[in-house]
Amino acid sequence: MNLIFLGPPGAGKGTHAVRLSQQLGIPQISTGDMLRSHVREQTDLGIEAKKYMDAGELVPDDVIIGMVKMRLQDADCKNGYIFDGFPRTVAQAEALDAFADIDAVLNLIVSDEVIIDRLSGRRVCPQCNGTFHLRYLENKELCPVCGNKLVQRKDDLPETVLNRLDVYRRQTQPLIAYYDQKGLLRNADGEGSVDDNYNGVLQALDIQ
Numbered sequence: 001m002n003l004i005f006l007g008p009p010g011a012g013k014g015t016h017a018v019r020l021s022q023q024l025g026i027p028q029i030s031t032g033d034m035l036r037s038h039v040r041e042q043t044d045l046g047i048e049a050k051k052y053m054d055a056g057e058l059v060p061d062d063v064i065i066g067m068v069k070m071r072l073q074d075a076d077c078k079n080g081y082i083f084d085g086f087p088r089t090v091a092q093a094e095a096l097d098a099f100a101d102i103d104a105v106l107n108l109i110v111s112d113e114v115i116i117d118r119l120s121g122r123r124v125c126p127q128c129n130g131t132f133h134l135r136y137l138e139n140k141e142l143c144p145v146c147g148n149k150l151v152q153r154k155d156d157l158p159e160t161v162l163n164r165l166d167v168y169r170r171q172t173q174p175l176i177a178y179y180d181q182k183g184l185l186r187n188a189d190g191e192g193s194v195d196d197n198y199n200g201v202l203q204a205l206d207i208q
């Protein structure tokens, strides 16, 4: 099954995509994670992408499309994959149509208030890529999974969060209509508990 997870930043795309990828045995492809690993390794692509990412802007379409196209050639994508954070613009979706066959697009619905709270309280582990909310961390400094020091992503700082929401509304939200017209859109609630939301995701996608 070839899936796309759509939704505003902080909707829980990553959390549910990772879980579903384990359940189905197909890879989760997060363009955000791929870009952050380029930034860490200081590749040419990473150096170029960093300035956009830190400002909460989108990385140019041609960079993203080339990166995704290469990734889909890896052997582990043969039986399906879950895109998380891609496509993010209509141009990316149109490009994708030329080299992939998408079965369904899962749209997670979350209000702005919830998004702002989630992103501003988010801490991430650079070691295991885990994502946590300050409110639920007993130790606010260390990753509860691997013990590494937690960090706040630069793009989770308050001014940048507002910009990312704005970028989402202008550039990514039009994809909802784009995929609805193709009959691929499935909606699910992103505001409940992680488990409830995940069950909603499975239901929306008709997965047992």
Ligand code: ADP
Residues within 6 Å of the ligand: 008, 009, 010, 031, 032, 033, 035, 052, 053, 054, 056, 057, 058, 059, 060, 064, 084, 085, 086, 087, 088, 089, 092, 155, 164
């Ligand atoms: P979010 O938490 O906003 O969903 P991601 O980890 O998906 O964050 O992405 C972080 C940043 O990486 C984005 O703000 C953007 O700069 C860049 N990025 C990720 N995916 C894309 C994409 N498909 N197109 C353009 N830029 C992207």
Ligand code: ZN
Residues within 6 Å of the ligand: 125, 126, 127, 128, 129, 130, 143, 144, 145, 146, 147, 148
């Ligand atoms: Zn960790």
